[in-house]
Amino acid sequence: SDEYQQCCVAACLVQGIYILHQKNPGGRQWWESFHFQIAQYLKDDDSSSIVGAIFHYTGPYDASAPSIAIAFRGTATTQDWKMNYRASVNELHETSRFQRAMEAVELVASQGGGVGRRIWLCGHSLGAALAMLVGKRMAKMGVYLDTFLFNPPFVLRRGGRILSRTAFGLLAVLSPPLLSLPMAVKYALRQRETSRAMQSIEVQQSFANLCSWVPRLFVNPGDFICSDYVEHFEKRKQQDRLPKPTAEELEHPFLIPSAKLVKNLCPLTKNGIDETHGLSQWWKAELKLQSKECICALPSP
Numbered sequence: 001s002d003e004y005q006q007c008c009v010a011a012c013l014v015q016g017i018y019i020l021h022q023k024n025p026g027g028r029q030w031w032e033s034f035h036f037q038i039a040q041y042l043k044d045d046d047s048s049s050i051v052g053a054i055f056h057y058t059g060p061y062d063a064s065a066p067s068i069a070i071a072f073r074g075t076a077t078t079q080d081w082k083m084n085y086r087a088s089v090n091e092l093h094e095t096s097r098f099q100r101a102m103e104a105v106e107l108v109a110s111q112g113g114g115v116g117r118r119i120w121l122c123g124h125s126l127g128a129a130l131a132m133l134v135g136k137r138m139a140k141m142g143v144y145l146d147t148f149l150f151n152p153p154f155v156l157r158r159g160g161r162i163l164s165r166t167a168f169g170l171l172a173v174l175s176p177p178l179l180s181l182p183m184a185v186k187y188a189l190r191q192r193e194t195s196r197a198m199q200s201i202e203v204q205q206s207f208a209n210l211c212s213w214v215p216r217l218f219v220n221p222g223d224f225i226c227s228d229y230v231e232h233f234e235k236r237k238q239q240d241r242l243p244k245p246t247a248e249e250l251e252h253p254f255l256i257p258s259a260k261l262v263k264n265l266c267p268l269t270k271n272g273i274d275e276t277h278g279l280s281q282w283w284k285a286e287l288k289l290q291s292k293e294c295i296c297a298l299p300s301p
Contacts, residue, residue, distance in 0.1 A: 004289060007262070007283075007287070010122045010282075011124070011148075012034065012283055013034075013055060013071040013120075014072070014124045014150065017051070018073045020038075020041070021051075021073060021077075034059075035057055035065075036057055037055065039068075044096075045096040045100065047079040049076070051073060054108060055070070056068055066119055066146065069119075069121075070105055070121050072123040072126075073124060073127045074123075074125030074128070074279075075125060075126050083095065084126055087155060102137060118146075121146070121147045123150065123152075124151060125225070125277065128149040128152035128153070131147060132147070132256070135213065139212070140209050141209070142209045144212065144213050147213075148215075148218065149216065150218045151226045152217060152219075154254070211295075211296045214293065215260070216260045217262065218262045219262070219263055220276045222276040223276035223277045230261065230263065233261045234261070234292070258293075258295045260291060260294075261294065262290070263290045263291075263292075264287065265289070265290050266284070
């Protein structure tokens, strides 16, 4: 029922996807000890590898437990590295993997079993990026999923440049002189369309909906892949008044106006990305968490 327990359970469900991907889970379906059963596998269209799963909670009633949990793993295959690149150039939402994930979550939400805290959406690294896109799309429609994002890669456009830090150190920087003319034209048109779209009542409503979604971002300050989220949200927290959301946060796939930032404050036992970016840190007994909420003020009508 507390934050540590929910963090551990959500991380363990994601770890279950890594195990299932190995295609030899054997008797290690230990998520059953948490009273979860797998209802459906989610696979990549190109590699047919398991990238996620839908779990049903079968235990005794608990107001803090989800009825359904949907989890996505991070990088494990060559195809995943292709997805990393698509994420690094803000195109993950254009992939079939995102479309399949979106379809699965929409179906689960439409079938009942509760919304909001009754449905968990979980992911690690690349899987966290995927879960963020899905959760953001659902939030725009007014469906708020209780979302656990472990070490989500920070991807941000700064001054016309696309700066991204994706799973296990992939770094892609594209500056305007290197962009092809079609890409530059596409970006310019998208910016103009976004500006116009913000005038519509429908988009204003989805903007307001997005501000009400507060996913949990689990980050390690020593993980360069996700640590920029700390700076991004703590700067907002330091403002004298509630920060206002921006048009970029509606359009940009990996920017969100509100979040609960959860930092792992445990000292490092060794140097390296395996520790700071690894999923196992989130279920350790000595885990020390610090949580801060950054809630954006709703746009004025």
